[in-house]
Every structure is written in structure tokens, then in C-alpha cells.
Amino acid sequence: MTETTLHGLALALAIAGMGAFALSLDAHWRRFAGRRPLARSARVGLRVGGGSLIAAAFAACLAADPPTMAVLVWATMLTIAAGLVAAAVTVKAWGRSD
Template identity: 40%
Template sequence: MNEAAWLTIAFVLMLLAMSWFALSLKSHWKQVTDGKPASRILRSLGWFCVMLSGLACLQADHASMAVLVWAMLSATAAFIVGQVLSYRPTLLRPLALFRA
């Protein structure tokens, strides 16, 4: 698979990770759906995706470059998820799995 594909996968995984981190917080879960989040599961899922995203970065680039892409992706993805929660929180509803 080529570099662009791996980077796209890394970005999507990071967006998923940040979404689940956000959903693990009660206040954001409430913006998206009712009930309470299973915080621990969602957070673990988030970390799992962060790791996978890092692996995808390593597939695309030399390790030293991959680290930078990974860190910058996390910043970009966190900002995007923050904006989605403010403007269109319901977009995250499909990810609101694992109710407590």
C-alpha cells in the first residue's frame, strides 16, 4: 500500500481515537446521546486507536518522521473533534457505543 493510503488510515484512526476520548467524558457524551458513557472501555478503545495510528504512520515513513506526523495528527484530530462537538455533535452518534 502506498504512503498516502497509510497516512489517511493514520488520520482516520486518530480521529476515532480523539472522538472516543471525548465520548468517555460525561459532558460530551450528553451532547451526543443520552445516558452515561462506559468511560473506561471508551478510553481504552481510544488508546488502542492512538497506537494503531502510530503503527500506520510507521508504515508510511521513516520512524523519526513518523513520530512527528503522529504528534501533529493528534493535535489536528483533537481540534477537529472539539469543533465537531461544538457545531455538529450528533455526527459522533455512531461512535457512542458502550453505555454504562
């Protein structure tokens, strides 16, 4: 894989991981799923899945760059991913009339 492809993969994995972390919180879950409560096992699954996706994003960064650069790129991608997920949650909140 090319460096660009690996960076794109890392960003997609980071976004998915941050999204899973966001959905593991009751307030965000209710915004996306309605009023149904999130089961404890689903909450744990989302958190484990989110952590695994973020770890996979780090592995993709390591495959694309030397370790010192990979840490910097990964941290930057996590920041971008968190911002995008926060923006998505905010836009979704504007669309609801609770």
C-alpha cells in the same frame, strides 16, 4: 499500501481515537446521547479503545515513514484530529437547547 493511504488511515484512526476519548467524558457523552449517564464499564472501554486507536495510528505512521519522521507526522495528525473532534463537539453543543 502507499504512503498516502497509510497517512489517510492514520488520520482516520486518530480522529476515531480522539472521538472515543471525548465520548468517555460525561459532558460530551450527554451532548451526543442525551441525558443517559455513561456506565463506568463503557467509559473504561471508550478510553481503552481510544488509546488503542491512537496507537494504531502511530503504527500506520511508522509503516509509512522512518521512525523520526513518523513521530512528527503522528503528533501533527493527533493535533488535527483533536481540533476536528473539538469542532464537532462545539457544533453539536450549539445545536442543543438544554
